[in-house]
C-alpha cells in the first residue's frame with residue numbers, strides 16, 4: 001500500500017463511497033478506509049442464512065437522482081444497478097382509523113381511473129384534490145432559487161392551506177417524520193418541495209435496486225467506480241484519529257501508523273469527526289459549540305425479519321397514528337407513545353434474490369428519542385413496536401427464521417456515530433440554507449461528506465449530493481461552497 005495519498009476518505013456510507021469515486025475520477029490518488037467489513041454504513045447489507053436484509057430501507061430516485069449522477073460524472077453509468085419503481089408496487093397505509101390500499105399499484109389505479117375510490121376512502125373532496133394537484137404542478141416547475149425561499153419556512157405553515165382533510169394531514173405529518181425524522185413544525189418546507197419537485201419530474205420514480213444487493217447496491221457501485229479510477233479500498237480498518245499539523249489535516253492514524261494525504265474527507269459524521277477524530281482542541285470553541293449543539297433526526301429502531309414464507313404481497317406499508325403530533329412529542333421526550341409511526345418494506349417482493357426460494361425479507365423501522373448510547377433502556381420500546389408490527393402484518397411472528405433487531409445504540413456503534421439517528425443532522429428550519437454545517441471544515445484540507453452536511457432531499461440522496469458539491473468545489477475551485485456556510 002502507498003503511504004501517501006492525495007485524498008483519504010474515512011467511511012463508505014453513500015457520502016464517503018461517492019466521494020471516493022468522484023475524487024479518484026479527478027486523478028487524485030485516493031484511499032477509502034472503512035471500519036466495518038461491509039460497505040455502505042447505514043445503507044449496508046446484512047446477510048445471514050441466505051437472507052439479505054438492508055440496514056436502511058428504500059432509496060430515493062435511484063438512477064435519476066444524485067446516485068445516478070455520481071456514476072454518470074465518473075463515466076461509469078454501466079455500473080448502475082436495475083431498479084423497480086414505486087408506481088408499480090402494492091402499498092398499504094393505515095392513517096388513523098382508515099386503511100388505504102394502493103392495489104395492485106398506483107399506476108394501475110391511475111390507468112384504470114380508480115384513484116377517485118382512494119380519495120373517497122379518506123373523505124377527500126374534489127376541491128381539495130384540485131388544490132393538491134395545483135400545488136404539485138407548481139412545485140414541479142419551481143427553480144432552486146424559488147425553493148431556497150422556503151428553506152426556513154416550516155412545513156406546517158407551508159401546508160396549512162392543504163390540511164383540511166384530516167387523513168391527508170395525518171399522511172403529511174407522518175411523511176415528514178418518515179422522510180426527515182423531524183416533525184412538520186420543524187422540518188424545512190424547502191427540503192420537502194425539493195423532494196416532491198424531483199420525484200414529480202421523474203414521474204414519481206422512487207425505487208429500489210434489483211441486483212440482489214438491496215440498497216447497498218448504490219455505495220457498492222460507487223466503490224466499483226472508485227476502483228476503476230485506481231482508488232484503494234481498505235475495509236475492517238478503523239481510523240483512530242485525523243492528524244492535524246500546523247492547522248492542516250495531513251493524514252490519518254490507522255493501527256498506530258500514520259497514512260499521509262494532501263486532504264482528508266470524513267464521512268464519519270460531523271460531530272465524531274470534530275470532537276473524536278480531529279480533536280475539539282484544534283477548532284475555535286464557538287465552532288465546537290455549534291457542532292455539539294446540532295439537532296439530529298429522530299433515532300432509528302429497526303427490525304429485519306427473515307421469514308420462512310411470504311406473508312404479504314404489499315411491498316411498502318406504513319402506519320401513522322391519528323394524533324401524529326402527540327405521538328412524535330411523546331417519542332422524542334422518551335415516553336413510549338400509545339401508537340408508533342411504523343414503516344415496513346418487503347424487499348424480496350421486488351427482488352426475490354434477497355431471500356431463499358419461497359421465503360420473504362421484511363424490514364421495519366420506527367423512531368425514538370436522540371440520546372447518548374448506553375443511557376436509555378430500549379427493550380420496552382422494541383417490544384411495543386414489535387407488537388404493533390405483528391398487528392400490521394399478521395402471520396409474521398409464526399414464520400420467523402430470525403429477526404435482527406437494531407436499537408439506536410447498535411445503529412450508532414455500527415456507523416461510528418454519536419447517536420443512533422436514522423438520517424443525520426436534521427433538515428429543520430434552523431439548520432438549512434446558510435445555517436447548514438459546511439462540507440469545508442475550518443481546518444485546512446479537512447472536509448466532510450454525508451447526511452450531516454448534505455441537503456437537497458431524502459437521506460441517502462442528500463449524503464450523495466454532499467459528495468457532488470465537494471467534487472464541484474475541487475473541480476472548479478469555487479470560492480464558496482454553494483452558499484452553505486457555518
Ligand SMILES: Cc1cc2nc3c(=O)[nH]c(=O)nc-3n(C[C@H](O)[C@H](O)[C@H](O)COP(=O)(O)OP(=O)(O)OC[C@H]3O[C@@H](n4cnc5c(N)ncnc54)[C@H](O)[C@@H]3O)c2cc1C
Nearest residue numbers: 011013014015035041042056057058239416450451459460
Ligand atoms: C433503519 C434505517 C432506515 C432508513 N431508511 C431510509 C430510507 O428509506 N431512505 C433513505 O434515503 N434513507 C434511509 N435511512 C437513512 C440513510 O441510510 C442515511 O441517512 C444515509 O445512509 C447516511 O449516509 P452517510 O453517507 O451520511 O453515512 P453513514 O451511512 O453513516 O456511513 C458512515 C460510514 O463511516 C464509517 N466510519 C465511521 N467512523 C469511522 C472510522 N473512525 N474509521 C473508518 N470508518 C468509519 C462507518 O462505519 C460507516 O460505514 C435509513 C437509516 C436507517 C438507520
